[in-house]
Amino acid sequence: MRAPATLAIWTSLALLGCRGPGTEPGPALPGFAPASGARQLRIEEGAARLLDPAATARHFAYLTEEPHPAGSERNRELAEYTRERFEAYGLEEVEILEYRVLLPWPREVRVEMLEPRSFVPSLKEDGYAADKDSFAAEVGPTFMGMSASGDVVADVVYAHSGNPEDYDWLESQGIDPAGKIALVRYSVPYSYRGFKAWEAERRGVRALLVYSDPMEDGYRRGEVFPDGPWGPASHIQRGAISYDFLVPGDPLTPGWASLPDAPRLPREEARSIPGIAAVPLSWRDARPILESLAGPVAPHAWQGGLPFPYHVGPGPARLRVRVAMDDAVRPIQVVTGRIRGRDEPDQWVLLGNHRDAWVYGAVDPSSGSASLLELARVLGALAREGHRPRRTLVFASWDAEEWHLTGSTEWGEHFADALAERAVAYLNVDSSTSGPDFEASAVASLAPLIESVARDVIDPDTRLSLLEAWRRRERDAGAGSPARGLVATELGSGSDYTVFLNRLGIPIVDMSFSGPYGVYHSQYDDHLWMTRFGDPGFRYMTAMVEVWARMALRLANADALPYDLERYAAAVGGFADSLAEAPGAERLDLAALRRALADWSRDARELQRALERSLAAGGDPPADRYAELNRTLLGLERELLIEAGLPGRPWFRHALYAPRYTYAALSLPGVREAAEEGDWARAERQLAVLVLRLEAVGERTRRALDQVP
Numbered sequence: 001m002r003a004p005a006t007l008a009i010w011t012s013l014a015l016l017g018c019r020g021p022g023t024e025p026g027p028a029l030p031g032f033a034p035a036s037g038a039r040q041l042r043i044e045e046g047a048a049r050l051l052d053p054a055a056t057a058r059h060f061a062y063l064t065e066e067p068h069p070a071g072s073e074r075n076r077e078l079a080e081y082t083r084e085r086f087e088a089y090g091l092e093e094v095e096i097l098e099y100r101v102l103l104p105w106p107r108e109v110r111v112e113m114l115e116p117r118s119f120v121p122s123l124k125e126d127g128y129a130a131d132k133d134s135f136a137a138e139v140g141p142t143f144m145g146m147s148a149s150g151d152v153v154a155d156v157v158y159a160h161s162g163n164p165e166d167y168d169w170l171e172s173q174g175i176d177p178a179g180k181i182a183l184v185r186y187s188v189p190y191s192y193r194g195f196k197a198w199e200a201e202r203r204g205v206r207a208l209l210v211y212s213d214p215m216e217d218g219y220r221r222g223e224v225f226p227d228g229p230w231g232p233a234s235h236i237q238r239g240a241i242s243y244d245f246l247v248p249g250d251p252l253t254p255g256w257a258s259l260p261d262a263p264r265l266p267r268e269e270a271r272s273i274p275g276i277a278a279v280p281l282s283w284r285d286a287r288p289i290l291e292s293l294a295g296p297v298a299p300h301a302w303q304g305g306l307p308f309p310y311h312v313g314p315g316p317a318r319l320r321v322r323v324a325m326d327d328a329v330r331p332i333q334v335v336t337g338r339i340r341g342r343d344e345p346d347q348w349v350l351l352g353n354h355r356d357a358w359v360y361g362a363v364d365p366s367s368g369s370a371s372l373l374e375l376a377r378v379l380g381a382l383a384r385e386g387h388r389p390r391r392t393l394v395f396a397s398w399d400a401e402e403w404h405l406t407g408s409t410e411w412g413e414h415f416a417d418a419l420a421e422r423a424v425a426y427l428n429v430d431s432s433t434s435g436p437d438f439e440a441s442a443v444a445s446l447a448p449l450i451e452s453v454a455r456d457v458i459d460p461d462t463r464l465s466l467l468e469a470w471r472r473r474e475r476d477a478g479a480g481s482p483a484r485g486l487v488a489t490e491l492g493s494g495s496d497y498t499v500f501l502n503r504l505g506i507p508i509v510d511m512s513f514s515g516p517y518g519v520y521h522s523q524y525d526d527h528l529w530m531t532r533f534g535d536p537g538f539r540y541m542t543a544m545v546e547v548w549a550r551m552a553l554r555l556a557n558a559d560a561l562p563y564d565l566e567r568y569a570a571a572v573g574g575f576a577d578s579l580a581e582a583p584g585a586e587r588l589d590l591a592a593l594r595r596a597l598a599d600w601s602r603d604a605r606e607l608q609r610a611l612e613r614s615l616a617a618g619g620d621p622p623a624d625r626y627a628e629l630n631r632t633l634l635g636l637e638r639e640l641l642i643e644a645g646l647p648g649r650p651w652f653r654h655a656l657y658a659p660r661y662t663y664a665a666l667s668l669p670g671v672r673e674a675a676e677e678g679d680w681a682r683a684e685r686q687l688a689v690l691v692l693r694l695e696a697v698g699e700r701t702r703r704a705l706d707q708v709p
Contacts, residue, residue, distance in 0.1 A: 031562030035620035047549045050378045053538040060370035064527045070356035070400035071103045071330040079333035082397045089380035091337030099258045099410040101250035104325040106143040115318040121285035126234040130226045133526040145240030150277035151322045152207040154181045155315040160302040161187035162196035178204030185213045192663040197241040201276040207321040208278040211286035215305035217518035229533040230518030233284040238358040238521045242404040243272040245661045247651045249409030257414035277323040292317035332399035334407045341392040343623040349555045350426040354401030360526040364431040371432040371544045389556035412499035425507045426500040432544040433535045435515010438466045441488040442509040444571035445563040453550045460539035489571045493659030502652045505638040513540045560626040561633045565604035575667035596694040603701045610708045629707040639696040655693040
């Protein structure tokens with residue numbers, strides 16, 4: 001549908017960086033003196049004038065032309081395309097780095113119901129006349145990445161979302177899942193499919209089937225594809241089941257880069273490789289199995305969107321599940337390029353998105369990849385016009401994210417020493433656009449930076465700033481909506497920021513525009529879906545470029561690195577409050593933690609005020625005015641790393657952040673995991689480690705305070 005004339009005008013103004021109704025003047029830019037801040041805004045406005053939705057659309061069309069899973073020839077071609085675009089846009093030191101990683105493909109995937117009647121799920125998605133891509137032969141077989149090979153015949157149990165409490169309920173009813181085939185569903189709130197596999201394997205389940213219920217992402221939510229954004233009956237959510245909540249990256253090279261000559265673990269020693277066969281199903285293929293189950297009626301919360309009561313079994317549905325994987329090591333390609341900084345080239349602002357998709361990947365990840373390429377074009381043009389950033393911008397197109405967060409992890413491990421010395425922040429965009437609602441999560445020190453950018457970018461639909469559009473959505477959600485800020489500061493996993501935050505101690509931002517999206521990881525996540533439902537006109541995909549560009553340039557050009565440590569300390573105080581309210585927390589002595597936080601909060605507040613005074617009074621600071629302070633601030637996040645890592649999963653080293661096995665956020669993870677397991681001696685030891693890390697952060701904050709000019 002063509003935008004009304006007035007909306008089209010305001011959309012054009014948004015893409016030109018102009019302010020529309022509902023925007024606000026706002027305070028000075030974080031980290032900038034007034035003169036340099038004014039110059040920065042002029043540079044950003046120049047970047048906004050260069051934005052071109054047509055250029056974004058051209059990239060997007062090429063990226064989504066064919067399926068391009070990790071390890072495929074097409075994904076290698078897209079690596080070459082990305083390299084060529086980076087070079088054409090003036091990026092420097094452009095290169096393709098190849099890693100060799102465990103990336104099995106299926107030789108055979110088959111599911112067959114043997115009893116009470118014969119039925120063979122198609123494991124295919126329907127074609128639609130309106131969508132040529134839905135008929136493409138090269139979509140390939142439907143499978144779960146990193147499924148074990150197996151040939152299993154067993155009765156079926158329905159285990160709801162496949163979470164521990166679901167199996168506990170089955171066992172309370174006298175139903176033992178061991179030796180069975182478990183049928184589970186994708187769920188809201190999200191529970192990572194790899195955790196479903198982990199729990200099934202732990203319970204002795206012999207094979208796992210994961211289906212998409214229409215209650216979550218199908219017709220119970222609204223119109224389905226090709227008439228609406230939700231998933232049709234045959235849509236299948238593919239995905240990997242790697243245990244990357246234990247060790248991300250190539251399973252055979254945990255903690256070091258999977259270069260061609262790298263040593264590799266034997267498969268049996270790799271902790272992140274599942275030992276269970278798993279297959280994804282559409283709800284159309286799952287329905288005959290669900291209808292064939294007897295046994296107790298499932299609890300009300302387990303009932304789904306299909307028009308019959310769900311039973312849990314076991315049986316009489318009896319299935320054969322056969323999966324044969326080739327267990328191959330395959331090459332993947334990471335593409336990087338730089339815009340070298342003019343004053344502090346050895347400080348890096350990292351900008352990344354993954355390129356590999358399960359099929360076409362229109363939302364995930366090609367919307368982000370198109371935004372990344374347009375970002376490179378715009379910032380490259382700025383540099384050629386003489387607006388080279390103070391610090392170096394590093395652009396990265398990752399590969400094999402969909403398997404084990406692989407390309408980013410291998411690159412991070414490859415360049416860990418340089419990143420520890422140089423990385424300012426990592427700005428991640430996985431899927432840039434599935435709708436109009438801006439969302440961001442970040443280390444709390446970067447939350448004010450994100451808010452300042454959201455204040456200065458116009459929402460293409462509402463004509464308000466992104467910040468005010470978000471406030472309106474929160475108000476419209478009603479009084480019962482939980483109070484929260486624009487930026488979520490509790491961080492889990494599931495995207496390429498994981499290695500940078502959890503292993504290397506680099507501040508991160510993860511951001512997207514979201515909306516109704518029921519075709520995740522299916523073949524319907526394609527060009528037609530995006531142009532009809534996700535982002536007609538490529539306005540939000542291009543708006544993401546503006547958000548990304550402004551954020552990158554503010555980090556790259558700030559006089560003083562814009563880390564708000566007062567905000568960070570307050571957020572960690574909230575983590576401590578939550579810990580104190582957890583069951584059994586009265587067994588922990590939190591006094592030392594409270595003292596360390598109080599000291600850090602005081603020093604962070606003093607640093608923030610001193611820096612604001614210094615910047616306000618500094619005129620137009622010379623490039624080296626804050627150099628010593630910036631070097632100190634650069635290492636602050638690294639102080640939160642635990643050298644030995646977390647107990648049981650030492651790859652994860654951050655004292656404040658780790659993912660749960662579901663990918664959900666887990667704050668103060670060493671203490672919380674021990675407390676939740678009832679291991680109070682370990683919890684006390686981890687609490688002492690946490691206090692030491694916070695004291696080190698406080699000491700560095702005091703050093704920074706002494707360095708404010």
